[in-house]
Amino acid sequence: MTLRLGRHTFTDDATLMMAIVNRTPDSFYDQGATWAEDKAFERVALVVEQGAEIVDIGGIKAAPGVEISEAEEKARVVDFVARVRAAYPSLVISVDTWRASVGAAVCAAGADVLNDAWGGADPELVDAAAEGGAAIICTHTGGVTPRTRPYRIEYDDVVAAAIDDTLAYAARAEAAGVPRESVVIDPAHDFGKNTFHSLELTRRLGEMVATGYPVLVSLSNKDFVGETLDLPVGSRLSGTLAATAVCALAGARIYRVHEVVETRQTVDMVWSIAGRRLPRRAIRGLQ
Incomplete structure (x- = not known):
């Protein structure tokens, strides 16, 4: 499916790098390296040069912290989206937000995707996507409140829960018009998960891919990587x-990343091993 x-x-054979x-x-x-607008724009220029097809622009960190109003979030992202849109017409622009009013404003400024990291906390975000002609990322968070850390969340089957919630x-x-x-x-x-949940989702990601939706x-x-290996950010x-x-072997299509080049090489290698992608060059033993 296109x-x-x-x-x-x-x-449907394309894998995409979404640079943060x-x-x-x-x-x-x-730690705020791209807080200043010009620094953020330099980051966009860099990841485009590195081959990212998508940039994901966020105006609020996911972790708990200072309350950021809708007006402040818009001030951080709307004009910046317009600037990136003007400079890079062929770039996919995503905005990481759970708020419908912010979603509507960034779509009007040129955003292509609303990346809802908080699992539909604002039910009107789907309407903003539909009205703005944008795609939407449907996440599973176990119903946690935005910008809170999970605490002793339990699932009978975290993968089944993730599939059920994201399909819903x-x-x-789609009912809203996306x-x-x-x-x-x-x-x-x-x-909305502990490290064991995230490891299980990674191990069984193919079950999500099997739904037919791009994953x-x-x-x-992420913390599940840090805790598994006992390593800091x-x-x-x-x-x-x-x-x-x-995840690439399982068939994930989009990778939200800090390191574009390294992730692209990893995904391309795995997709070639899986038989989904031809090598760029294959002359060994042939000439």
């Missing part, structure tokens, strides 16, 4: 790429 992300389409661009002063990973979210999006080819599902590693994974430097690249390889 994947449609706003004004852009991709064939934080318009926040307190991101867990970059997808159905709501085309099926513009709906993506995401198990949302770490969100996005956001693995980069900044030392989790190898673990991230190992998890990425497992």
Whole structure:
């Protein structure tokens, strides 16, 4: 099935790099390195040069912290989306938000995707996507409140819960008018989950792929990687790429990342091993 992300389409054999661009002063990973608008724009230029097909712009860090109003979130992302849209017409622009009013504003500014990391906390976000002609990322968070950490959350079967909830979210999006080819599902590693849950989702990601919806994974430097290897943020690249390889073998289509080049090479290698992608060059033993 052709994947449609706003004004852009991709064939079903395409894997996509979604590069993270934080318009926040307190991101867990970059610690505000792209808080200033010009620094964020430099980050966009870099990841485009590295081959990212999508940028995911966020105005609020996921972790608990200072309350950010809807007006402040809009001030951080709306004009920036318009600037990126003008500079990169062929780039897919995603915005990481759970708020419908922010979603509507960024769609008007040129966003192609609404990446709802909080599992439909604002039920009107699907309407913003439909009215703005945007794709939507439907995540599983176990019903946790935005910007809170999970505490002793239990599932009879975390994979079954992730499938049930993301498919229900997808159905709501389609009922609101988002085309099926513009709906993506995401198990949302770490969100509403402990490390064992995220490992189980990684191991069984093929069950989500089997639903027929394109699957996005956001693995980069996550806590489940850090806890599994007992490594701090900044030392989790190898673990991230190992998890990425497992998800790529299962057939994940979109990878939300900090490190574009390393993730692209990992995914391309795995897809070639799986027989889904031809090598760029294959002359050994042939000439």
